[in-house]
Amino acid sequence: MKSNQSQAAIIGGVLFLCLCLIITPAIAKNGSPKVAAPAGQQNVKGAGPITTQPADRTVMVGDTAVFSVVAFGNNSSGHLTYQWRKDGVNLVGKTSHSLFVINAQESDEGIYSVRVGNGALFVTSKDATLIVNYPPVNNAPTLDVIPDMEIAQDSGVQSINLTGISAGPNENQTISISAESSNPSLIPTPTVSYDSPDSSGILTFAPNYGVSGTATISVTVQDNGGTDFGGQNTVTREFNVFVSPAPEIVWLDDSNSPSFQTAGFRFRTFGNGSWLTGWIWSTNGNPAPYSGVEAHGSTHDQLHQHWFGDSADTLPVATNEHLFAYVYLDPVNTPSEIMIQWQTTDRSFEHRAYWGADLVTQWGTDNTASRRRMGDLPPAGQWVRLQIPASLVGLEGTSVSGMAFTTYGGKSTWDRIGKNGTLNPPEAEIVWLEDSDSASYQNAGYHFTLFGVNPWQGGWPWLDSNWDPAPYSGAEAHGSSHPQLHQHWFGDSTHTLPVFTNDILFAYVYLDPVNTPSEIMIQWQTPDRSFEHRAYWGADLIQGWGTNNTASRRRMGDLPPAGQWVKLQVPASSVGLEGAEISGIAFTTYGGRSTWDRAGKK
Structure with a gap:
């Protein structure tokens, strides 16, 4: 008990x-x-109460979010331990009383908590939420869809209205528009006339004369809102332009063609051998004829050719027409040079075009109508259409009465020869300035030239045929050279050029391929003595005149190709000249060497 x-x-x-x-x-x-833990706070058997809970945080992307906890208590070492967690998962190495989320991103969003311990027991804090916000993102600009179009070969300048242009929903940034062609040999770089923030603009292009095919035009609208955080500052619309070929007028196809049947003679020759009468026509050869039932050709390791002439069935050639012939070069035994020679009714064969090496030198003068180089050899192993502007070989306004097909080395086969019919002749050019005797220049109130910061000089740098390059047309061109700004201009001419709605202004320019300018500009004067009508190409280095992307300084695109005469075309509407008269013009260049010729409208 x-x-x-x-x-x-x-x-x-x-x-x-x-x-x-x-x-x-x-x-x-x-x-x-x-001190005892205040009422309502967590306290697990000596682990210590949490006096300050982690708080929710909202930060901008890229900023730092800080979570903190305040607790008290003790353990055998006199310190508390911390382990931060995100969405219930421990964060490795995050064992301080504060948690720093540096460069916060969307992936950092979630529920954060911390476990506070004293070595044996622990307390878990309340949850704290991290929200990461983004600044406003730039919306993509807008441009309406542009439908595909089909036009005829040689149909001249085309204009397309661009609609639905904006910087995007709830956006008001500055807009610029550019355009590119996937096939510059068919359609050179188009020009865009646009003033921000208008909702519409005009795209202008002109297919090269005498060619057909397809080009894709890309039109890009860009604003200056940037692309940060996934924003979009461009939109591109593409459309296809199908340029239909002009109809072919076939003059020689098979041995029964009237041009061949009514010829006064037919010959062929190989190397230094004698002339042989007749031609080598083939029906089942390699290759098969391109069209009809027969082709014609020859092979030899030196010069070989076949020709006919004095045909009663002549081929009249008009202005702006193109001649053509189809050729097949043997891929194993490829010639070094091929040449076509045309005979006119005066029995002259002084009209030649050639491709490849310049080995057939006994006839004509190079780079003239009597022997014009057209380029490299066409690809071997396939039928290729050769096309030659009649103007380059002096055949406009004549009649062709015979042809020669000349080859140096290798094997060539020919077929289907004639000319392109003209669907739409090019719009007539109204030439306002060409030579120093042009009425616009002769009747000007003044003429000046400027080089760099030097004083103005009277007169112009007119250049004759001894200059390189030779004038594009007429007897004179004009130009200048300087490492900085240089220009020549005239004004107050009493022989003005009236400009109407839809007119296109033009000028021909040649940029030195060795000393190429950085920028070229044309400025037009109106009778109120204003030169506030400018178009430029290349870099934007000529400052102090006008406002960019307005009629007073309109960028038309990149510099034209150097080393060749190029026709610059400017819609009068894009430089504010529709309904005006032109009384002067300035040709302005930054750096390098430029030569100008033949200016006016069409």
């Missing part, structure tokens, strides 16, 4: 001690009671 009482006393004492541990304030080493 006594033993049972003793056990009861011991159990009661333990219970009393445990109860005291729970309800009695802890005593610090100095005898003072420790």
Whole structure:
């Protein structure tokens, strides 16, 4: 009985001690009671209460988000431990009382908490949410779809209205528009006339004369809103232009062609051998004829040719027409040079075009109508259409009465010869300035030239045929050279050029391929003595005149190709000249050497 009482006393004492541990304030080493956790805070058996919970955070992308926790308590070492978590998963190495989320991104968004421990027990904080916001993102600009179009060969300048232009929903940035052609040999780089922030503009292009095919035109609208955070600052619309070929007028195809049947003579020759009468016509040869039932050709390791002449069935050639012939070069035994020679009714064969090496030199003068180089040899192993502007070989306004097909080395086969019919002749050019005796120049109130920062000089740098390059047309060209700004101009001419709606202004330019300018500009003067009508190509280095992307300084595109005469065309509407008269013109260049010729409108 006594033993049972003793056990009861011991159990009661333990219970009393445990109860005291729970309800009695802890005593610090100095005898003072420790501060108890305030009501409502978490406190797990000595792990220490959390007095400041992590707070929700909202930051901009790229900024730093900071979560902090404040707790108190002790363990055997006198310190608390921390482990931060995201979405319930421990974050490796994040064991401080504060968590820094540096360069916050969308992937950092989530629920954050921290576990605070004293070595044996721990407390988990309340959840804190991280939200990462983004600044406004640039919306893509807009441009309506442009439908495909089909035009006839040699149909001249085409204009397309561009509609639906904007910087995008709720955007008001500055807009620029550019255009490119996938086939510059068919359609050179188009020009765009546009003033920001208009909702419409005009795209202008002109197919090269005498060619057909397909080109894809890309029109790009760009604003200056940038592309940060996935924004879009461009939109591109593409459309196809199908240029239909002019009809072919076939003059020679098979041995029964009237041009061949009514010829006064037919010959062929090989190397230094004698002339042989007749031709080598083939029906089942390699290659098969391109058209009809027969082709004609020859092979030899030196000069070989076949020709006919004095035909009663002549081929009249008009202005702006093109001559053509189909040829097949043997891919194994490829010639070094091929040549076509045309005979006119005066029995002259002084009209020649050649491709490849210049080995057949006994006839004509190179780079003249009597022997005009057209380029490299066409690809071997396939039928290729050769096309020659009649003007280059002096055949406009004549009648062809015979032809020679001349080859140096190798094997060539020929077929289907004639000319292109003209569907739409080019618009007539109204030439306002060509030579120093042009009425516009002769009746000008002044003429000046400027080089760099030097004083103005009277007169113009007129250049005759001894200059390189020779004039494009007429007897004179004009130009200048300087490492900085140089220009020549005249004004106040009483012989004005009236400009109407839809007119196109033009000028021919030749840029030195060795000393190429950085920028060229044309400026037109109106009778009110204003030169505030400018178009430029290349870099934007000529400052101080006009406002960019307006009629007072309109960028037309990149510099034209150097080393050749190029026709620059400018819609009068894009430089504010529709309904005006032109009384002067300035040809301005930055750096390099430029030569100009033949200016006017069409």
